[in-house]
Amino acid sequence: MEILPSGQIKPMLATYGSPLYVYNEAILKNNITRLRQAFPQARLYHFTPSNRCPGILRIMRRHMDGMTATTPLGAQRALRYFAPRQVIVSGSNYSRTDFLTLLAIPGLRINCNSLEELRQVAQMQAGRGVGVRIDTGVKARVYAKEGEMDITLAQVSALENIDVKIEMIHCYAGTAQSNHNLVDSANTLCETVLRYPQVFTHLKAINIAGGIEFDDLTGTSPDVADYGRQVSALIENLQTRLGRPLHLILEPGRIIMASTASLYCHINQVYEKSGQPMIGIDATRFQFGDLSKFGKLDEDASFAIGLYDEQGAMITHFSEQCAGTVPLGIHGNTHYSKDRVKGVFVYPEDIPRLKGGLFEIKYAGAYASSMTSAWADREMPAEVLYAAQGKITVLELRQHVRDVILSRIEKAQRGLRHGTLAATVAGLLLVSFFMLGTGAGNHREASKTRAQFNAYAPVLSAEEPLSTMPAKRVLHKTNYE
Ligand SMILES: Cc1ncc(COP(=O)(O)O)c(C=O)c1O
Structure with a gap:
């Protein structure tokens, strides 16, 4: 299905400027419906880094069950559209400030990447409910090398000794080359829960990110209904074995948005x-x-x-x-x-x-x-x-880029006008330091002999007047070993 009748492209560019992103609402709704039908029991969370256009997020508020962000600021953005318990933050390598920001929001669901992060959370808010991001080992097209991030399967037993409540088990199923990543990832998560029941006594949700590929060259996608059947069977089996219900939360990015x-x-x-x-x-x-x-x-x-x-x-x-x-x-x-x-x-x-x-x-x-x-x-x-x-x-x-530049300049000026005396003094010091530095630098540069640059300039011999100098290759190719 075309995004826009092609006769309308030119008038649209005339009105809104070139280039222009045009979204088709019917395609967006169809994509969501198709996934809902394939995964009737799942909660579908919009992955905000895939598209964070406010107008799209407004539509997602109506049609999805929540949003996933990867940064504290992303979480703030998602919280404009959903309640904290419907927002998941799955980021990497948070600083202490990041954690303080996130932990200050009651109910926000945070997926932790490593044992170190979990220990940090336990120190800041002992007994807090968190999610754990597991490296299932399922190979994906886009994935960090093994061991670079995420909790490995071998580390899962150690989670028991950290003072947090593990309410969610999560993985990124990648954007698969293989058609089985989503199913394989779901399978590994279910097996992990069953293997370490003592770690997952508080478990409420299985949270799988990505894993439904979309070929952004040809616009083709897999049979999501088949994925749905297989993943549902796995989750149902896990629920039966545990004897309690669990939520399945999927975070489809490209399969919903790309087309x-x-x-x-x-x-x-x-x-x-x-x-x-x-x-x-x-x-x-x-x-x-x-x-x-x-x-x-x-x-x-x-x-x-x-x-x-x-x-x-x-x-x-x-x-x-x-x-x-x-x-x-x-x-x-x-x-x-x-x-x-x-x-x-x-x-x-x-x-x-x-x-x-x-x-x-x-x-x-x-x-x-x-x-x-x-x-x-x-x-x-x-x-x-x-x-x-x-x-x-x-x-x-x-x-317009001019607006970006102006707003930055204006912000800096406003900072000086309304900021504290300290900010003003600091600003002035910075400027004078910069000017002094530049002045000193210029002075240093001016007093340098130019000989060091001659290697890149034609060698002028006294006999050769400039105007008649034969054209010769000036820059020799450098061979890098
Ligand atoms: C945490 C998380 N959720 C969801 C997604 C969406 O993945 P995709 O666009 O492949 O569906 C990603 C992709 O990077 C992710 O990291």
């Missing part, structure tokens, strides 16, 4: 380089999110993009060179050498149609806007929702 949005932008330039047609698009790959992060767009972009002419008519493209097609170079609007995507082939006769045309990055609903940066001072795109009967709701306004 809900596209990033659209203008094609700014159409040109040719060494005989190859190229287009320059009005977006950077830092706005494409996860897709480019995993390097797939370096070779296989064709599946994940759309090309349209000025009116929004689709331009056919291929993932492989077939008869009569030529490779199309696609570059983003920064100078970063990797700001490009590859693996797109088009018919040469279509190239003139790309002038003034439109570009789409598909599956940009998860880890895209949430991971976008304003790097190189490119503005953060606006985000809009396309709903039934073509109704458009603005979720997030386009953020």
